[in-house]
Amino acid sequence: MSSKVNFSFENVLGVYYAGQVVSGTAELITERSKTIRSIYITVNGFVETRWQENVEKAGADGKPVKSLETHTTTQIYYSSDKYVYGQSGGSQLELPKGKYVFPFQTTIPPQAPTSFNGTHGQIKHEVTLTIDRAVRYNNIFKQCFTVILPNDLNAKLALAQPLKRIEEKTFWWGSIFGGNKPMVMDVSTSYSAYVPGQKIHFHVVLDNQSDVQCQDVKVRLFKNVTYRGKSNDQEQLKTTEARIADKHCGEVDKHNKALFDEYLLVPPTTPSTQSEHDPIRVSYTLRFIAKTFRLHGGGDLVVDFPLVIGTVPLLGSADDKGPGQKSQQTNTNGSYRALCKYQTHLFFLQINNLLSTAEPNFQEDVRTEHFESNTYKPRYPVYQFDGKSAEANGGAAKTPVSSLYPKAVDTTPAAPVHYTPNPVSPPGKPIATEIQKTPPYPVQAPAAGAATTAPDSSFEVLGFSIPPGYQPTPTAPTDAAGSIGWK
CATH class of the missing domain: 2.60.40.640 (Immunoglobulin-like)
Known part of the structure; x- marks a missing residue:
C-alpha cells in the first residue's frame, strides 16, 4: 500500500468518558505523490445491529415458503468533520510524497453509550481519515477508541x-x-x-x-x-x-x-x-x-x-x-x-x-x-x-495496564507537534464542511462543480501520467469525473 496512517490519542490508551474531549493526531505517510481534492477527518459514534433468521411465510399459492430475513438497525450518536488539507468541493491539489501530521478534536456527548463489540452488533466510536481522490477510489483509514458512559x-x-x-x-x-x-x-x-x-x-x-x-x-x-x-x-x-x-x-x-x-x-x-x-x-x-x-x-x-x-x-x-x-x-x-x-x-x-x-x-x-x-x-x-x-x-x-490518569511525576513532557498546514484555507472565505454520508460510514459527496486542469499540469489518472501540453478531444468531457479521451 502506498499510504498508511498512524493515529495517536492524547490519552495513550484511547479511553475516554462520555462528555470528555477526544483529541490526537493522524500521521499520514505516503510513498508517492497523489492528485487529490481534499483530506478530512471524521470523529463519530454510532450503533449498528444485524443478524439473519430463517422465516416461513405463505407464498403466492398459499403454501409456506422459507426465506432468509435480515434484521438491522443503525443510529448515529454524534459526528464531526474537519478538512485538514484542501476544502469541500475544491479544485484538485497535488499531495507530494512524505509525512503529514493532522490534528483532530471533538467533544463526546455526555450521554454517548459505552463502546461494545458483540456477535450481532456494535457500539463503535472511531476516527476516520479520508483522502478524497479526484479520479480514483477514496483512501479511508479508521481507528477505534473506547468511550465509557459513567455508571455510579x-x-x-x-x-x-x-x-x-x-x-x-x-x-x-x-x-x-x-x-x-x-x-x-x-x-x-x-x-x-x-x-x-x-x-x-x-x-x-x-x-x-x-x-x-x-x-x-x-x-x-x-x-x-x-x-x-x-x-x-x-x-x-x-x-x-x-x-x-x-x-x-x-x-x-x-x-x-x-x-x-x-x-x-x-x-x-x-x-x-x-x-x-x-x-x-x-x-x-x-x-x-x-x-x-x-x-x-x-x-x-x-x-x-x-x-x-x-x-x-x-x-x-x-x-x-x-x-x-x-x-x-x-x-x-x-x-x-x-x-x-x-x-x-x-x-x-x-x-x-x-x-x-x-x-x-x-x-x-x-x-x-x-x-x-x-x-x-x-x-x-x-x-x-x-x-x-x-x-x-x-x-x-x-x-497490569497503566492508569488512564498517570501521575505528573511519572509523565514525560510531550514533544511539540508540528501540524501540517492546510494549503487551501484563504482568510475570510467560508469553507463548506457538510458532507452527505450514508450512515454509519462517511462517504464524500461528489464535487459540486467541474474541476478543470491547467494545460501545462501533470496529474495521475488510473495509473497513467498525462504529459504536459495534452489537450482532450472536443467531444471528451472536461470534468474529472467523466471519461477520458486521447488524441
Whole structure:
C-alpha cells in the first residue's frame, strides 16, 4: 500500500468518558505523490445491529415458503468533520510524497453509550481519515477508541442492598423409595451491584434432605445482550447469554448439609446498560446451580439474581468480607441514614477511593466475540481493591495496564507537534464542511462543480501520467469525473 496512517490519542490508551474531549493526531505517510481534492477527518459514534433468521411465510399459492430475513438497525450518536488539507468541493491539489501530521478534536456527548463489540452488533466510536481522490477510489483509514458512559452505583440506594433467597426442589427419584424430601439452597451476597475487579462474596447453604446427590455447587456470572433490529418495519429482538466467570464449590451428598463462603471475581466487562430503549442492552445474571444427575428427574436446583455492573464502586464495598460481615446498623430511622449517606456520597467516595482502592486500570473486554470484521476490543475500568490486578477466576493474573490518569511525576513532557498546514484555507472565505454520508460510514459527496486542469499540469489518472501540453478531444468531457479521451 502506498499510504498508511498512524493515529495517536492524547490519552495513550484511547479511553475516554462520555462528555470528555477526544483529541490526537493522524500521521499520514505516503510513498508517492497523489492528485487529490481534499483530506478530512471524521470523529463519530454510532450503533449498528444485524443478524439473519430463517422465516416461513405463505407464498403466492398459499403454501409456506422459507426465506432468509435480515434484521438491522443503525443510529448515529454524534459526528464531526474537519478538512485538514484542501476544502469541500475544491479544485484538485497535488499531495507530494512524505509525512503529514493532522490534528483532530471533538467533544463526546455526555450521554454517548459505552463502546461494545458483540456477535450481532456494535457500539463503535472511531476516527476516520479520508483522502478524497479526484479520479480514483477514496483512501479511508479508521481507528477505534473506547468511550465509557459513567455508571455510579451509589446513585441508586437499592444497589447497596444484599441479594438473598431460599429455594427448594423435590425429585421424583426420592418418591420411588417412599421419600419426598426436598433439596434446599439458601444463597446471599453482600450487594446487588459490583465493578470489574471486585470480588462477589457469596454465602451458600445447601441442605440436601433428598435422596439425590448434588454433584457440584456452581456459581456463574452471565452476560446477557439484547439486540434490537427491524425488518419490514417490525421490531425484532435477539438475545444472547455468555458465561464470563465461573466458580465450582464442591459436591454435597444426599442427607447432608454443606456451607460455602466463597467469592467470584468480576472480570473486565461492559458496564450494565442504563437506558431501556438502546438498540443494544447489556445486563448480567448471577446464577447459583446445585447440579444433579439428569436421571433423577426434575433437573438442577437453580437460583438466579439480576446483577448490575458499574464503573464506580459502592461506598465501603472495598472492605466487603461477605454476607453478614458488614457492620450492623440500627434499623431506627434507617431511611434517614441512607439518605444522608447518599447526599455525602461525593465527599466520602473520594476518601474511600484514596484509602481503599487505587485508580482503575483499563483492560480489554474478557469476551472474544466480535461484530463482523471489527476485531477491536474496548477497554473497561478494572479496580484493584487488594493491590493486585484483576485475574480470571482460577486463572493466571494479567499484566497490569497503566492508569488512564498517570501521575505528573511519572509523565514525560510531550514533544511539540508540528501540524501540517492546510494549503487551501484563504482568510475570510467560508469553507463548506457538510458532507452527505450514508450512515454509519462517511462517504464524500461528489464535487459540486467541474474541476478543470491547467494545460501545462501533470496529474495521475488510473495509473497513467498525462504529459504536459495534452489537450482532450472536443467531444471528451472536461470534468474529472467523466471519461477520458486521447488524441
